[in-house]
Amino acid sequence: MDATIFNQDHILLDTTSTTQAEAFQAIADLAASLGYVSDAKAYAAGLKEREAGATTGFKDGFAIPHSNDASILKPGLFLVKFSHPIEWAALDNQPVTVALALTIPKDGGKEHLKLLSQIARKLMNAEFRTTIQNETDAVALASSVNRIQ
Amino acid sequence: MSKKIVAVTACAAGIAHTYMAAEAIEQAAKEKGYDVKVETNGSIGAENVLTTEDIANADLVLVAADIKINPIRFSGKPLYVTDSNAAIADGAGLIDTALKDAKVFGEKGSKVGNIQIGNDHSKVNFFTHIMSGISYMIPMVIAAGLILAIANVYAFQRDDMGRIVKWGFDNKTAMGGLMANLFQVGQVGFKLMIPLFAGFVANSIADKPAIAPAMIGAYLANDPTSLHTKAGGGFIAALIVAFIVGYFVKLLKKIKWPHIIQPIVPIMIIPVIATLFISLIVFYLIGEPIATLMSGLYAWLTWLNTNSTSAPVIIGIVLGGMMGFDLGGPINKTALIFGTAVFADTMAKYGPTHANFLPQTATQAAISVAPLGVWLASIIWKNKFSKDEKVATTAALGMGLVGVTEGAIPFVAADPIRMIIANVSGSAVAGGLVALTGCKFYGGIGSPLGSFIGYIQQPIPLITWILCVCAGIAVTALIIGLTRSPQVMAAAKEAV
Incomplete structure (x- = not known):
């Protein structure tokens, strides 16, 4: 994994969010503080808009919220684990505890976008999901994600 | 008998669900022992593009997309259209349903050229x-x-x-x-x-x-x-x-x-x-x-x-x-x-x-x-x-x-x-x-x-x-x- 897309700083253990809107804001604040988006509000709105199209929550407490709105500066992946399970209208109707959020720039380099799509594919791997779900240590989490090629 | 399935996946942003749906279809088809090839129409362009031969040999064409996919190249093939989340939720179930319910595209009575692909009925409101x-x-x-x-x-x-x-x-x-x-x-x-x-x-x-x-x-x-x-x-x-x-x-x-x-x-x-x-x-x-x-x-x-x-x-x-x-x-x-x-x-x-x-x-x-x-x-x-x-x-x-x-x-x-x-x-x-x-x-x-x-x-x-x-x-x-x-x-x- 390319360190400019994901590194240990991109992991957040969110103990406060209880709603999807708060979760989006937490994700957006993280992405903005690391300089991946120019405007946290706009990115949060982008996440909400994408969610309105169809849910990004899928199985076993995982969601992959993402946006390609104009506020996004560079491609990135953010791993946020929620202490409070969040209602997400996921495909299996389970609340979400892990979000792998993506920032997708409109004119991102092909290699970087390809990496983001590899992450999406990896999420369909049940073993990978179990590892991420059970691991609490940031260093170990980071190394699991980093193994994605 | 082993079946040959070809599929096309696509989504709005072209990064996440396109590939998750592709992965889900590939995994499910392999488990069933079917031949499968999935074309991903993502934001980095179409990859693993289906050839005329792939389509000609296929028993089923599956489209799992949230945006419009032009279906003209699938004329004469059994076609089933749904959204990306249907594949992600249950790839195996989707393949079974599709094999059962697919309709030959371009058959008498169906609309060629003007068909709405990828827009399921819930979106028409x-x-x-x-x-x-x-x-x-x-x-x-x-x-x-x-x-x-x-x-x-x-x-x-x-x-x-x-x-x-x-x-x-x-x-x-x-x-x-x-x-x-x-x-x-x-x-x-x-x-x-x-x-x-x-x-x-x-x-x-x-x-x-x-x-x-x-x-x-x-x-x-x-x-x-x-x-x-x-x-x-x-x-x-x-x-x-x-x-x-x-x-x-x-x-x-x-x-x-x-x-x-x-x-x-x-x-x-x-x-x-x-x-x-x-x-x-x-x-x-x-x-x-x-x-x-x-x-x-x-x-x-x-x-x-x-x-x-x-x-x-x-x-x-x-x-x-x-x-x-x-x-x-x-x-x-x-x-x-x-x-x-x-x-x-x-x-x-x-x-x-x-x-x-x-x-x-x-x-x-x-x-x-x-x-x-x-x-x-x-x-x-x-x-x-x-x-x-x-x-x-x-x-x-x-x-x-x-x-x-x-x-x-x-x-x-x-x-x-x-x-x-x-x-x-x-x-x-x-x-x-x-x-x-x-x-x-x-x-x-x-x-x-x-x-x-x-x-x-x-x-x-x-x-x-x-x-x-x-x-x-x-x-x-x-x-x-x-x-x-x-x-x-x-x-x-x-x-x-």
Whole structure:
């Protein structure tokens, strides 16, 4: 994994969010503080808009919220684990505890976008999901994600 | 027997669900021992592209996409279409369903070339029908509105002192004659846009046979002479007509017509029946209520006007709110007619010093609030409006500045309830404030520009009027921005 897309700083253990809107804001604040988006509000709105199209929550407490709105500066992946399970209208109707959020720039380099799509594919791997779900240590989490090629 | 499956996946952003769906289909097919090849149409371009040979050898073509995928290359193959989430939720289940329910694409009876792929039925709703109509209406609103707006500026006749003495075109001069003609052009556009809108909303619901009845019905519903009323039903009546026609035609299509007349059903039978049906509805169920509504409202306004002399703000708020309600429809027209009538009547009886300016001033202050409010909202909440909508709000700005309230119609038609609340609130604020401050509108343009292009008596010259109207605009913009629903935004994007 390319360190400019994901590194240990991109992991957040969110103990406060209880709603999807708060979760989006937490994700957006993280992405903005690391300089991946120019405007946290706009990115949060982008996440909400994408969610309105169809849910990004899928199985076993995982969601992959993402946006390609104009506020996004560079491609990135953010791993946020929620202490409070969040209602997400996921495909299996389970609340979400892990979000792998993506920032997708409109004119991102092909290699970087390809990496983001590899992450999406990896999420369909049940073993990978179990590892991420059970691991609490940031260093170990980071190394699991980093193994994605 | 092992089966060969080919699939195409795609999603809106082209990064996440395209690949998750592909992965899900690949995994499920492999577990079942099927041959599988999945083409991903992501934002990095199509990968693993299906060849003609792949498709020719396949037992099933599966499309799991949230955007339109052109199906023409799958002609003659069993095709099953769904969205990306269906694959992600249950890849194995999807393959089983698809093998069972796939239909040969391009078979007799199915529509080739015009098929909607990737748009499942849940996405075709109230809003997408309206948006379809609006996308056809917007160019006409803009063309007619801007020409009307230009002509409108020339409609004020001034005396030697430069004061505006009356509204109307001076046909004695070449310029005045030309502008009078251009004003006509704009009005024709406004007259046509109502049936155009209804026709294409109905087309979205029930296809071509619904266009003629909806256009005729909406024209009648908006034509005061046909209805024997003081005003037509405006776009709200058009919306009602479009939905009645759309679903009525849909119903007619379900009838098992005798084989022999089937070829003429869509071009003759359905249009004739539906046109008769909607015309009767318009005359007896839409025309009468509009006439009753208008005379009732008029009587009520007269009562209110005589009984609220101590609190002019009330009549200002009421008339302002009415202006914003249906933008050129019966309620708006009643307020406008009332304002002009009271002004003309009291002017003739008591002269300019004692004439009752209040109703006309309130209606004029409210006239530009809706189009300028939606424009302001699109400036503040940029990402809540699609590209096409932003073009329309820019045109609304042009129209609003010269007091053409119709510029806001596409947005109200798209989301009636929220937009009417927003427009009525802002228009009422503008109407109430000018009443409260005692502005007197003699003539000119009813937008903030009225202070410059018009003759308005006000406590603080120029500023009072501008502040009052802008306060209304701000209220409308605020409500629009805060309440705009994701459904409307999604439908606006879909319509492009």
